[in-house]
Amino acid sequence: xxxxxxxxxxNPSQYRAVTYAxxxxxxxxxxxxxxxxxxxxxxxxxxxxGVNPAEILLxxxxxxxxxxxxxxxxxxxxxxxxxxxxxxxxxxANLLLRRHAPLLGYxxxxxxMDQDDSANMLAKLKESLPADSKGKKFPKKxxxxxxxxxxxxxxxxxxxxxxxxxxxxxxxxxxxxxxADLYERQKxxxxxxxxxxxxxxxxxxxxxxxxTRERIAGRYSHVLVDEYQDTNPVQARIAWQLGxxxxxxxxxxxxxxxxxxxxxxxxxxxxxxxxxxxxxAVLKLEENYRSVQPxxxxxxxxxxxxxxxxxxxxxxxxEGGAKPVLKDTEDVTAEAEFVGERIAELLGEGVSxxxxxxxxxxxxxxxxxxxxxxxxxxxxxKYGGRKFMERSHVKDFLSFLRLAVNPxxxxxxxxxxxxxxxxxxxxxxxxxxxxGGERENFMRLAEAPFKGKGKSAAQDLQDLFGIISRDGAExxxxxxxxxxxxxxxxxxxxxxxxxxxxxxxxxxxxxxQGYGSLxxxxxxxxxxxxxxxxxxxxxxxxxxxxxxxxxxxxxxxEWDYVFLLSAVEGRxxxxxxxxxxxxxxxxxxxxxxxxxxxxxxxxxxxxxxSTFEGWMDTRLNRHLAEVPRELFDRLGxxxxxxxxxxxxxxxxxxxxxREGAMEAAPGKLSVDLPPREKILELRKGDKVTHVTFGxxxxxxxxxxxxxxxxxxxxxxxxxxxxxxxxxxxx
DNA sequence: GTTTACGCATCCCCG
DNA sequence: ATGCGTAAAC
Numbered sequence: 001x002x003x004x005x006x007x008x009x010x011n012p013s014q015y016r017a018v019t020y021a022x023x024x025x026x027x028x029x030x031x032x033x034x035x036x037x038x039x040x041x042x043x044x045x046x047x048x049x050g051v052n053p054a055e056i057l058l059x060x061x062x063x064x065x066x067x068x069x070x071x072x073x074x075x076x077x078x079x080x081x082x083x084x085x086x087x088x089x090x091x092x093a094n095l096l097l098r099r100h101a102p103l104l105g106y107x108x109x110x111x112x113m114d115q116d117d118s119a120n121m122l123a124k125l126k127e128s129l130p131a132d133s134k135g136k137k138f139p140k141k142x143x144x145x146x147x148x149x150x151x152x153x154x155x156x157x158x159x160x161x162x163x164x165x166x167x168x169x170x171x172x173x174x175x176x177x178x179x180a181d182l183y184e185r186q187k188x189x190x191x192x193x194x195x196x197x198x199x200x201x202x203x204x205x206x207x208x209x210x211x212t213r214e215r216i217a218g219r220y221s222h223v224l225v226d227e228y229q230d231t232n233p234v235q236a237r238i239a240w241q242l243g244x245x246x247x248x249x250x251x252x253x254x255x256x257x258x259x260x261x262x263x264x265x266x267x268x269x270x271x272x273x274x275x276x277x278x279x280x281a282v283l284k285l286e287e288n289y290r291s292v293q294p295x296x297x298x299x300x301x302x303x304x305x306x307x308x309x310x311x312x313x314x315x316x317x318x319e320g321g322a323k324p325v326l327k328d329t330e331d332v333t334a335e336a337e338f339v340g341e342r343i344a345e346l347l348g349e350g351v352s353x354x355x356x357x358x359x360x361x362x363x364x365x366x367x368x369x370x371x372x373x374x375x376x377x378x379x380x381x382k383y384g385g386r387k388f389m390e391r392s393h394v395k396d397f398l399s400f401l402r403l404a405v406n407p408x409x410x411x412x413x414x415x416x417x418x419x420x421x422x423x424x425x426x427x428x429x430x431x432x433x434x435x436g437g438e439r440e441n442f443m444r445l446a447e448a449p450f451k452g453k454g455k456s457a458a459q460d461l462q463d464l465f466g467i468i469s470r471d472g473a474e475x476x477x478x479x480x481x482x483x484x485x486x487x488x489x490x491x492x493x494x495x496x497x498x499x500x501x502x503x504x505x506x507x508x509x510x511x512x513q514g515y516g517s518l519x520x521x522x523x524x525x526x527x528x529x530x531x532x533x534x535x536x537x538x539x540x541x542x543x544x545x546x547x548x549x550x551x552x553x554x555x556x557x558e559w560d561y562v563f564l565l566s567a568v569e570g571r572x573x574x575x576x577x578x579x580x581x582x583x584x585x586x587x588x589x590x591x592x593x594x595x596x597x598x599x600x601x602x603x604x605x606x607x608x609x610s611t612f613e614g615w616m617d618t619r620l621n622r623h624l625a626e627v628p629r630e631l632f633d634r635l636g637x638x639x640x641x642x643x644x645x646x647x648x649x650x651x652x653x654x655x656x657x658r659e660g661a662m663e664a665a666p667g668k669l670s671v672d673l674p675p676r677e678k679i680l681e682l683r684k685g686d687k688v689t690h691v692t693f694g695x696x697x698x699x700x701x702x703x704x705x706x707x708x709x710x711x712x713x714x715x716x717x718x719x720x721x722x723x724x725x726x727x728x729x730x
Numbered sequence: 731g732t733t734t735a736c737g738c739a740t741c742c743c744c745g
Numbered sequence: 746a747t748g749c750g751t752a753a754a755c
Contacts, residue, residue: 061745062744062745088745089745090745091745114745115744115745123749140749141749195744195745198745199745259743260743260744262742262743262744263743263744263745361742361743362741362742362743363741363742363743364741364742365742390747392747421733421734422732422733424732424733424734425732425733426731426732426733427732427733451732452732452755526745527745529744529745550742550743551743552742552743552744553743553744574742576742
């Protein structure tokens, strides 16, 4: 087969990597060095060399990334590239386990739990721990999940994780072990796997059954792994199990961009690649095509203080360009003003919104900006939220479907039962226990020990499941039946916005088009959840908008103009950071953020932020503080700025508090809290007026916020410490 | 003993 | 807005 002229399309180091014909290969690719390009061309090159595309396995971080790469491949070598097996480790595991899970005693129709499910199961199991552990300080459910999952994905014991990562929960180490044990058992009894199980169980099969391993590994003559720095030890093991026979393994990554340790990723993986695969070649890509030199200078300065690794030396190919701007603003409102204004300016100059992105550490950091953008009527799309699948009506709805596929899924059963009036957690538990994970029992649910008011649910449920868990039931019919059954619950549970929620559920009908089985539809929904529909303001054509994204969500992407919000201690790095390794991860995160920018980079720093304790002075992000000041253009360095002019109606209220401008230089700054009496002090029963909601009565209040029962809007929580003028006593 | 209602705190990144 | 813990209602 004749392929494209690779030599002409690539620089010499990329070309070497693309056409490397030996054994294991590690491509250490600095930010913007054409990593994806190289990987895409390598796949294309393999195909052009006559390798059967179906024998190429391309493992990526997200499903979308795989799809995009294969599309690009197809443009190089034709539709053949579509036969390449591409996807995430989890998707691969799902695929293989559907066939091989019975080796581990799982039915092929096992369910998949998302993080929320896992956390809920753990929280429920916590209740059943022996009595002597009651009263001790336990992690909350998110913490439970984090501990158990980190243990699984790092191949460590729960005790070890507690000792090293959660030392403050050392007293309940034994209980955590016990809990993890119960969790394993319940998952098995329910025939469900969590995200870690998918990987672990695949690794287990590949490890314990040599014949199966050889057969599976034999299917793939070439294995390529993208974003290798964000693999966890189990994933590295899988790569090894699949690739060690042929030795034809290519890993691509950049240890400086490893930002997923909270998920068990370990950048040691990439450092250890040459050990895992002896005689691996290590090739580096060090030319940066993306950013102008001044942006890269900041990026390199951020990395300077990092522990040594592969010693890359990133060189900017592009010359010229402006220094990144480091902008001090009074507070987050002023920050949003500044960013919003600058974006409006850019768009006014004719810059396409798709060339602009705003990045931040945490989703909530963009709230003020979202306000501002809506006010300015600038459409944006926010990435990084995955709320949709977490909404309770979505979980309710999916529980029906899961149960239809997998009658052993007692968690889903309990969730459904508890929807009904008169059935609470105890009632649900006793019914679930009666079913005992037996399909026959499940199919005659009406005979289960329902009590009191709950009895009326029994027959209806049995009828429903009689329809939807029949073999060969049409997906569309199943969805419609569940929809019909669930609709009355929507009305009862969410009287305020049942319409909207109904519409969201309706989306499932179209989403399910093209799926052959309910099982594969559910697996896809869990492994590749649709993003939050509500976060897309003005809901217009998909990729037309300005991008708002978490830094994590911006991984691998680039824009001409990049804004980074709130680069201050407590927000970024987040206040969670306590250990050195966590701080180092924040450094890499900053590096990722900075290297997303091609032409212009703006970093903003609100000098004050409000926390639950009140207004606090901020310090610059510690890693930015290490960067020589002369590498930045320092706009708005507030030296002797006069007091803000008189009381402006809106933002002025927050602003005028800070009369006597702050010096931006580091050091101790006086906390400039507003005089006490300026904050409205409210108590229960006070009559108030709100600019938007009109008259109401205070139900309860704490510092700077109040729950108010409005005459015509009902109950609302008003946080007025940011905007005191909104609410007044009458 | 269970369920439900209500007040209260919390709200980071993701397959 | 959502979820958790506690108090009132069933």
